[in-house]
Amino acid sequence: MTTPPSRKAILSLYTSTLRTAKSFSSYNFRNYFVSRTQDTFRGMQAEQDPAKLSQAYNEAVKELAVLRRSAVVNQLYGGSRLAVEEHSNIRTRGDT
DSSP states (O other): OOOOOOHHHHHHHHHHHHHHHHTOSSHHHHHHHHHHHHHHHHHHHHOOOHHHHHHHHHHHHHHHHHHHHHHHHHHHTOOOOOTTSOOOSOOOTTOO
16 A cells, blocks of 8 residues: 655645646646646545545656656746736746
């Protein structure tokens, strides 16, 4: 039987994943991954079985690695801001 991850480890993974999701320069990708992260961790919060919780945690760690690589590529090739986005100090590739 595997030991479930601690609450602190899960919260740390959640904040890292959410921070990475918010780093996408593309509005649609950013909103999708923030929503997906919140849904994933709500499911983990409701999970009572330690084995399933460990499995979900390990899967989320793998997804974080993929998300980080995707965010870097998205930042490299990010386009212009959309009209629905709030203006912020985030620089995109088109900014000079």
